[in-house]
Amino acid sequence: MKPDxxxxxxxxxxWTDRHDRFFLRLISRHAxxxxxxxxxDAIRYGDRARLLDFNAAEHxxxxxxxxxxxxxxxxxxxxxxxxxxxxxxxxxxxxxxRVQSGQFGACLxxxxxxxxxxxxxxxxxxxxxxxxxxxxxxxxxxxxEALPALVEACAAAGVSHFxxxxxxxxxxxxxxxxxxxxxxxxxxxxxxxxxxxxDLTIVINGGIxxxxxxxxxxxxxxxxxxxxxxxxxxxxxxxxxRRFFGDERPALSRHEIVELLIPYAEQLVAKGTSLHALTxxxxxxxxxxxxxxxxxxxxxxxxxxxxxxxxVLWAALEVVQGxxxxxxxYAAQSEAG
Numbered sequence: 001m002k003p004d005x006x007x008x009x010x011x012x013x014x015w016t017d018r019h020d021r022f023f024l025r026l027i028s029r030h031a032x033x034x035x036x037x038x039x040x041d042a043i044r045y046g047d048r049a050r051l052l053d054f055n056a057a058e059h060x061x062x063x064x065x066x067x068x069x070x071x072x073x074x075x076x077x078x079x080x081x082x083x084x085x086x087x088x089x090x091x092x093x094x095x096x097x098r099v100q101s102g103q104f105g106a107c108l109x110x111x112x113x114x115x116x117x118x119x120x121x122x123x124x125x126x127x128x129x130x131x132x133x134x135x136x137x138x139x140x141x142x143x144x145e146a147l148p149a150l151v152e153a154c155a156a157a158g159v160s161h162f163x164x165x166x167x168x169x170x171x172x173x174x175x176x177x178x179x180x181x182x183x184x185x186x187x188x189x190x191x192x193x194x195x196x197x198x199d200l201t202i203v204i205n206g207g208i209x210x211x212x213x214x215x216x217x218x219x220x221x222x223x224x225x226x227x228x229x230x231x232x233x234x235x236x237x238x239x240x241x242r243r244f245f246g247d248e249r250p251a252l253s254r255h256e257i258v259e260l261l262i263p264y265a266e267q268l269v270a271k272g273t274s275l276h277a278l279t280x281x282x283x284x285x286x287x288x289x290x291x292x293x294x295x296x297x298x299x300x301x302x303x304x305x306x307x308x309x310x311x312v313l314w315a316a317l318e319v320v321q322g323x324x325x326x327x328x329x330y331a332a333q334s335e336a337g
Contacts, residue, residue, distance in 0.1 A: 003060065003087060003129055005161060005203050006218065007244040008032040009237075010227035011064040011089070011133070013096075020281040021058045022264060024230070026257045028237040030245040031230075032060050037091045039104075040067035040076035052083045062087035064133065066094070068104040068114060070121035077122040077130065087161075088122055090115070092134040092150070095169040096176045106169040109138045109146055116153040123158045131161040133205070135169045136189055143168060143189055151193060155200060163203040163225055164190045180228075191220040211236060211243055218244070232284045254285055258317045265310035274307040291323030 009016065009024060011034035021033045038051050043065075054061060063080040065088060067073045077088040092115055094105035108115050115132065122130045132154055137146035151162055167183040174182055185207045194202040204217050205225035214224040230237060238251035252260070265278055279299045286292035298316045306312050 003032075003161075004030070004245070005032060005163075005201055005223040007214065007223060007240050008034065008163070008203060008205075008225040009230045010034060010205060010225045011036055011062075011091070012227055012231060013037060013094075015231050015281070017277075017281075018054045018058070019268070019278045020231070021061070022055050023257070023261065023278070023281055024234060024237060025055075025057050026252060026260055027234060028240045028251075029249075030060075030241050030247060031237055032062065032087075033058055034062045034064050034089060035085075037064045037066045037094060037105075038076075040065050040069065040072040043076040043079055044072060048079065048083070052080065052085075054084075056084075060086045062089050062131070064089040064091055065122075066091045066104050068108060068111075068118065070118045073118050074121040074125040078125045081126040081128050085128065087129045087131055088126060089131045089133055089163070090118060090122070092132055093165050093169065094176070095135075095138075095171055095174070095179045106135055106138050106171060109135055109141065109150060109169070112150040112153040115150060116157040116159075119154050119159045120157040129161055130159060131163065132159055133163040133165070135165050135167060136186055138169045139171055141168075143186060147189060147193060148196070151197065151200070155197070160199070161201040161203070162193075163205055164193065166190045166204060166206040187217070187220075194221045211239060215243065231281075233287045234281075234284055235287070254289070255317060255321070257285070258282075258313060262310055262313050265313055269308045269310050274304075275310060275312060276304045276307055279303040279313070286320055289320075291320035294319045294323050 009031055013036050016034060016036050024033060042051060063085040065073055065076055080088050091105050092108045119130055134150055136143040166185050166187050169179050170183060190202065190204045202221045203223040203225050204221045208214055208224055208226050209229045217224050235254060241247035265275055268278060269275055282299060283296050286295045295316055298319050302312050
């Protein structure tokens with residue numbers, strides 16, 4: 001089946017781990033999910049089960065790799081495919097000190113021929129799609145030249161799917177956090193890239209805050225990728241399947257999602273994993289809803305100290321339901337005068 005890149009959730013370091021992805025999959029059946037970036041050498045020489053294991057429910061799921069050695073990336077890509085991932089993505093956008101010292105991530109924007117060599121090696125090693133996630137340029141590059149140069153070099157190497165974070169990355173002078181906000185967004189440049197290369201799949205990323213904005217972008221490119229908005233207000237994904245994939249089945253309610261997470265949490269703690277490994281991703285589930293503040297407070301205060309007690313989730317849900325009932329009672333009394 002042809003992969004669908006219409007709506008994706010971005011790879012985010014320290015955020016999109018397997019527990020977060022399992023949670024997000026309960027909200028959307030179709031959104032394409034991505035791992036945190038994993039270096040090719042970590043996969044080749046490290047604890048593969050810890051780095052690569054995932055729940056089968058997470059599909060469609062992409063593995064994002066970091067690295068700049070074609071041979072090492074090809075080996076890691078093959079391991080990822082054998083592990084069951086649906087896509088292998090190369091990070092050509094992360095501006096952190098770690099990737100700069102290793103000469104990969106956003107640094108690779110400066111060496112499009114090397115990126116193309118890496119992608120060709122990965123593509124030859126696997127049968128699943130190999131894709132690139134990049135910036136529009138770094139430092140003193142001219143984006144209108146740097147972005148097409150990278151894309152055209154990779155396309156000549158057989159790459160057909162690109163995810164473009166529509167900002168420059170400043171490797172000098174800005175922190176990774178600032179690089180997510182300070183460089184201005186240039187959506188028209190990404191639109192122009194799609195217009196110039198209608199045969200390529202172009203997904204746009206950066207600064208997209210809600211589904212209305214995402215739909216507007218989809219009029220110009222093939223798909224959208226949301227990052228922080230999807231993490232901090234995860235229930236916005238509840239309408240993704242209908243709006244982007246034509247799936248009219250009703251989404252699970254927030255309460256139903258929590259109820260389904262409880263057996264998952266019980267399995268985690270039975271294996272010795274802290275409950276906090278899951279609950280830290282759930283803080284935004286009730287964002288903007290009655291009981292949302294109480295939900296966050298209860299989990300913050302109780303999950304870390306009860307790391308082996310999955311019943312904390314039941315108790316947190318009861319706190320929310322109690323607040324909802326109080327709000328409903330107050331509203332009814334106000335209406336009655």
